[in-house]
Amino acid sequence: METLAHAKVNLGLSVLGRRPDGYHELHTLFATVSVADRVALEPRPDGIRLEVRGRSLPTGSANLAYRAAQAYLEAAGHPGGVRIVLEKHLPIAAGLGGGSADAAAVLRGLAALYPAGVALEPIARALGADVPFLLRGGLAEGRGVGERLVWLEPLEAHLVLVNPGVPVAAAEAYRHLRPEEWGEALPVAAVRAALLAGEAPPYFNSLEAPVFRRYPEVARLKAALVRRGLRGVLMSGSGSTVFGLARDAEEARWFAARLEADFPGFWVRAARLVVPSP
Numbered sequence: 001m002e003t004l005a006h007a008k009v010n011l012g013l014s015v016l017g018r019r020p021d022g023y024h025e026l027h028t029l030f031a032t033v034s035v036a037d038r039v040a041l042e043p044r045p046d047g048i049r050l051e052v053r054g055r056s057l058p059t060g061s062a063n064l065a066y067r068a069a070q071a072y073l074e075a076a077g078h079p080g081g082v083r084i085v086l087e088k089h090l091p092i093a094a095g096l097g098g099g100s101a102d103a104a105a106v107l108r109g110l111a112a113l114y115p116a117g118v119a120l121e122p123i124a125r126a127l128g129a130d131v132p133f134l135l136r137g138g139l140a141e142g143r144g145v146g147e148r149l150v151w152l153e154p155l156e157a158h159l160v161l162v163n164p165g166v167p168v169a170a171a172e173a174y175r176h177l178r179p180e181e182w183g184e185a186l187p188v189a190a191v192r193a194a195l196l197a198g199e200a201p202p203y204f205n206s207l208e209a210p211v212f213r214r215y216p217e218v219a220r221l222k223a224a225l226v227r228r229g230l231r232g233v234l235m236s237g238s239g240s241t242v243f244g245l246a247r248d249a250e251e252a253r254w255f256a257a258r259l260e261a262d263f264p265g266f267w268v269r270a271a272r273l274v275v276p277s278p
């Protein structure tokens with residue numbers, strides 16, 4: 001069985017404060033986009049075998065896809081093992097939730113391969129803050145650390161994603177955030193209305209400040225996208241991917257082609273919001 005592990009973007013991310021356990025309270029608008037890793041699962045008598053193609057990543061329990069399989073098989077009472085072939089297309093530590101998307105895809109796939117009535121939600125939460133959203137995907141408002149989700153009616157939007165090849169760990173972005181940079185709630189209704197109208201949404205990302213301080217090249221990339229006329233340019237999650245909005249698929253491809261020429265070596269993709277099939 002083969003499934004796509006779609007990436008997410010944060011169409012705005014406000015850090016509201018810091019909890020006693022060190023995690024940060026967020027208000028964000030999550031959306032899955034049409035760029036993805038590919039995850040193939042095959043049953044085997046026992047044990048977990050992970051193969052990663054396309055990028056160099058650990059194939060043991062340091063890999064979130066492996067940990068997702070471990071957690072599911074354990075919760076399901078060890079119904080059998082699995083061979084996982086992970087074809088990596090998404091950049092690593094990019095603010096696109098790549099590892100989380102792989103983990104979510106493995107959970108969905110194993111639930112189909114070895115149905116056992118296991119609740120996936122708690123397993124997803126334990127794997128990472130973005131995994132609960134990515135289990136289902138689409139468009140959702142996220143609170144808490146991103147696990148308190150309210151699903152919204154999907155909408156059509158076209159974007160261009162650019163990753164400069166600078167990995168940024170989420171933990172590092174949160175660690176360098178200053179309390180005076182905490183934000184207010186996101187104006188989600190106004191963000192949706194602007195996206196529907198093709199205008200620049202009134203969103204912001206509280207993690208831009210700490211990431212731009214430490215990685216000025218990400219700030220320069222954002223400024224370059226604004227100068228080229230993309231609307232609603234914003235860093236996704238903890239970076240380093242920056243995205244901008246295009247009017248339609250053709251304009252997104254046009255911007256992507258120009259950016260690829262201007263930034264050789266950067267990862268550039270035209271994409272749209274998607275609701276992944278279950």
Ligand SMILES: C[C@](O)(CO)[C@H](O)COP(=O)(O)OP(=O)(O)OC[C@H]1O[C@@H](n2ccc(N)nc2=O)[C@H](O)[C@@H]1O
Nearest residue numbers: 022023024025100128129130145146170171174237238
């Ligand atoms: C930046 C986002 O991707 C936005 O959707 C997420 O908030 C981060 O998601 P993630 O990379 O899956 O994060 P996790 O693996 O759960 O956490 C990594 C580290 O980031 C910090 N962290 C994460 C989430 C959060 N709300 N507050 C935090 O302070 C914690 O130090 C944590 O140990």
Ligand SMILES: Nc1ncnc2c1ncn2[C@@H]1O[C@H](COP(=O)(O)OP(=O)(O)OP(=O)(O)O)[C@@H](O)[C@H]1O
Nearest residue numbers: 063064092093094095096097098099100102170237
């Ligand atoms: N399957 C995986 N794919 C990518 N990275 C993984 C995976 N498993 C573990 N990792 C590790 O997780 C770290 C961050 O990976 P990931 O690509 O998910 O970050 P991200 O896209 O920035 O996510 P976020 O939006 O949550 O910040 C990397 O250091 C990487 O080594």
